[in-house]
Amino acid sequence: MKKEEEISNKARRDFLKTTAIATIAATACGSLACSCSSKKANVGEKVKLLSPDGEIVEIDSSYLNHQEHMAIVSKLEAREGIAGKKFVMVVDLSRCKNARKCVAACQKWHYRTEDKEWLTVKLMKDSEEGAPYWFPKQCFHCDNPPCVKVCPVDATFKRQDGLVLIDNERCIGCKFCMAACPYSTRVFNWSEPELPFDIKHQQYSPETGIPGKVGTVEKCDFCPDRSREGLLPPCVEACPNGVFYFGDENEDTVSNGDETVSFSQLIKDRAAYRFQEELGTKPRVYYLPPKDRQFPVERGYENLPDNLKERFKDVMEESNLLEKK
Amino acid sequence: MVKMLTADGKLVEVSKEMLDQVKKNQRASNKEIYNWMNNPSKKNNS
Numbered sequence: 203m204k205k206e207e208e209i210s211n212k213a214r215r216d217f218l219k220t221t222a223i224a225t226i227a228a229t230a231c232g233s234l235a236c237s238c239s240s241k242k243a244n245v246g247e248k249v250k251l252l253s254p255d256g257e258i259v260e261i262d263s264s265y266l267n268h269q270e271h272m273a274i275v276s277k278l279e280a281r282e283g284i285a286g287k288k289f290v291m292v293v294d295l296s297r298c299k300n301a302r303k304c305v306a307a308c309q310k311w312h313y314r315t316e317d318k319e320w321l322t323v324k325l326m327k328d329s330e331e332g333a334p335y336w337f338p339k340q341c342f343h344c345d346n347p348p349c350v351k352v353c354p355v356d357a358t359f360k361r362q363d364g365l366v367l368i369d370n371e372r373c374i375g376c377k378f379c380m381a382a383c384p385y386s387t388r389v390f391n392w393s394e395p396e397l398p399f400d401i402k403h404q405q406y407s408p409e410t411g412i413p414g415k416v417g418t419v420e421k422c423d424f425c426p427d428r429s430r431e432g433l434l435p436p437c438v439e440a441c442p443n444g445v446f447y448f449g450d451e452n453e454d455t456v457s458n459g460d461e462t463v464s465f466s467q468l469i470k471d472r473a474a475y476r477f478q479e480e481l482g483t484k485p486r487v488y489y490l491p492p493k494d495r496q497f498p499v500e501r502g503y504e505n506l507p508d509n510l511k512e513r514f515k516d517v518m519e520e521s522n523l524l525e526k527k
Numbered sequence: 528m529v530k531m532l533t534a535d536g537k538l539v540e541v542s543k544e545m546l547d548q549v550k551k552n553q554r555a556s557n558k559e560i561y562n563w564m565n566n567p568s569k570k571n572n573s
Binding site (some may be wrong): 251255257258406417 | 528529530531532533536537538540541542545546549550551552553554555559562563566570
């Protein structure tokens with residue numbers, strides 16, 4: 203009995219503490235209200251909520267604004283993944299002009315600074331005679347992931363829906379996974395992330411990777427929190443040219459926001475390939491070859507800031523697309 | 528807007544006017560909060 207009372211008191215303390223933080227956040231960041239999603243649940247469904255002054259109130263769910271990025275699943279559910287799904291991405295290289303909207307959208311959604319790119323756009327050139335092309339690259343969520351095998355603390359894991367995620371609360375920052383990943387898609391978080399107050403104090407979830415933890419490894423997570431809500435990842439939505447298709451292999455459907463197509467038909471018709479497939483990692487990202495490109499490669503170079511131009515300068519010069527100085 | 532928690536830990540916002548309408552100014556007891564947190568139907572509460 204006494205034990206039950208202790209548990210009850212502890213639970214109450216924990217919840218009141220969290221509510222107090224939420225209340226402070228609400229007072230300090232009143233303007234944040236507009237950043238919340240306007241998604242409404244069904245009218246008539248009553249939800250019990252804990253008010254900041256310790257009262258349990260019942261409110262119609264249609265009057266609630268859900269805070270984005272709040273953990274919506276337990277740690278166990280986050281590790282198991284979404285049953286019946288097998289997420290897959292297709293990248294149409296013929297449409298990419300390095301607009302970098304995908305990179306910006308990813309950084310904004312995950313509260314990452316400009317120097318941390320979970321999704322990068324490379325300038326690839328397959329042979330000396332061949333023309334270069336833009337190549338967006340993020341974690342490939344391999345079906346045979348070397349990163350998962352080498353993690354000594356089980357911080358990075360493969361889920362039933364195909365995603366490879368990282369639990370930053372377990373990660374010890376040993377970087378074994380970074381060394382094991384043949385695609386160099388993981389980044390190390392060297393500094394304390396600068397986050398808004400309410401994001402910094404929200405409950406961590408491996409599905410969102412928020413709030414980020416200093417001294418741990420991060421990478422693209424295919425935004426499973428959005429998938430649970432039936433939304434496409436921000437990179438897919440942000441791309442003005444429909445480069446990225448995202449969907450479910452089990453349903454055999456992928457969408458780039460504008461069009462929804464059959465996954466199997468798309469990769470068959472366009473002769474899709476997987477990056478460095480010979481490594482046996484079985485990536486879950488397919489590329490459609492840059493045939494009949496919609497934009498000249500220079501288009502993605504001209505308007506870049508100088509620091510980014512420097513990245514691609516060598517390949518551009520080699521391809522005689524820039525004058526050598 | 529007032530930020531509040533659902534039983535399954537989601538952060539939601541409710542307008543202050545709406546909250547004032549439903550408030551009874553009765554602070555919940557430890558047992559009530561314990562029951563609220565462990566409500567078996569909490570998955571359907573949001």
